[in-house]
Amino acid sequence: MNFDDYCQQKAAPPGSGTYYALRQANAARQPLLAALFALRRELEETAKETSDPTVGRTKLAWWQKELAGLAAAGNGAGSGADNTAQAHPVTQALAHHLDDVKATYPALQALLAGYAMDFDQARYLDFPNLRHYMDAVGGTFATLVARVSARDASAAAQWAAPLGNALMLAQFVPEIGNDARHGRVYIPIDELQRYNVTAADLINRRYSDEFTELMKFQTARAREAIAAALDGIPAAERRGQRTLRSLAALSLALLEEVERERFQVLHQQIVLTPIRKLWIAWRAARRA
Known part of the structure; x- marks a missing residue:
C-alpha cells in the first residue's frame, strides 16, 4: 500500500461522509x-482512544518530531525531493503533495497542540473555555482544508475557522455518548448545570x-x-470549497436525524446511510 492509498483508507473509507466529501473536490x-484528513484521524485516535x-x-x-522533520526537510510538491525521510505514510503524503511545507507547518503544529489539550482537560467550565479547544482543532483544520483550494489562501482563516x-x-x-464513555465531556459545565444534567x-446513559x-x-x-x-464564505471562494460545504451539509443532515431519533445518542451511534451521504454531498457541492 503506497502513502496515498494509506491516507485514503485511513481518512475516508468507502461509505464514510469524508469519502463523499473528498470526492467533490x-x-x-x-x-x-486525503493526507490532511488522515493526519487529523491519526491525531484524533491518539487523543481520544488512548486511555x-x-x-x-x-x-x-x-508526531511532533515527525512533523518537525517534515518541515526541516522542506519537501514540497514538484520539488523532486526525496520524501522517504518521513517514517509515516501520512507525512510522506504531505511531503509529496504540499506546495509549501514550511509555510503549512505552524498550522500543523497548532492542530497537534489542540489534540494535546485532550490529555490536559476533559471538562470545560464554560463556552469561552471550550472555544479555545475548538479554535485549535476545528478552526485550524478547516483552515488547512480551505487553503488547498482557496483563491486567497492568506485570508482563508477568516471564513474557514468559524x-x-x-x-x-x-x-x-x-458523539456525546461515545465521548463520555472515553472520559471526555465537551458540553460546558455551566450548560450542564443550566439544564440539570x-x-x-x-x-x-441516563x-x-x-x-x-x-x-x-x-x-x-x-x-x-x-x-x-x-x-461567511466569500462568493469567489464558494465553488472551490466543495469539500467543506459538503461536510457542512452532511453535519446538518445528521443533526436532523439525531433530532428525529429524539436525541437517543447516549447508548448508540446514529449515522446516515451511504447512499444518503452521497446524495447530500453531491447536491451541496453543486449549490452556488
Missing part, C-alpha cells in the same frame, strides 16, 4: 486533502426531559453556527 487536490495520558503524550511527541468550529459543535451532538448522566432540552439547545446552536459560517 478537484481531482488534483484530493490526494492532499493512559502518558502513552498518549508520548505518541503525540512522536466553519471548522461550527462543524465541531455539530460533531459533539451525535450531570456528567454522570451522560456516562451512565435519558431525561432535561437531557432532551439540553440536546435541543446544543443542536440549535450548531445549526446556527453552520449557517452563519456558510454565509
